[in-house]
Amino acid sequence: MVPESDRIPFEPGDIICEHGEPSDFVMYVLSGEVAMEHSPGLYIELDGTVTTFKRGSLLGESSAILKRPYVGTLVGFSAGAYARVRADRVRADIAKCAKLPKMIILNQAHKLDQAYGFIMKNYKNASRGQVKEVFEPDHGLGDFFEEGVAK
Secondary structure: OOOOEEEEEEOOOOEEEOOOOOOOEEEEEEEOOEEEEEEOOEEOEEOOEEOEEOOOOEEOHHHHHHOOOOOOEEEEOOOEEEEEEEHHHHHHHHHOOOHHHHHHHHHHHHHHHHHHHHHHHHOOOOOHHHHHHHHOOOHHHHHHHHOOOOO
């Protein structure tokens, strides 16, 4: 597991982070599913099915990088666990990057933040591709977060 990170179990209905809260952590789904509420108790759906973040999904990274509140409320949809890293550690690591990688990271964080904002306000009008892009896990991050985590 990433140094200075925690493994947090969750159950269905557990709130992982709430819309508008300070983005204190970046989270990585280790197991289970996490849903995003667009309104209290109402989840983002695609074709009538709740769209969830699954193992391999990174959560809260754009908010943490940009020091913005969380864009949405994330709720456990099935039992599972996530790893979390303090946002200040993530920002400190980014600050160590050379100018070009830092610019790319910040640019991508802004784009992702805009995409989440659009999905939260207009998810019923969003295309299938826009929704899938936001919810698609990045399994390439697995080794970084899962090394040494008890499954």
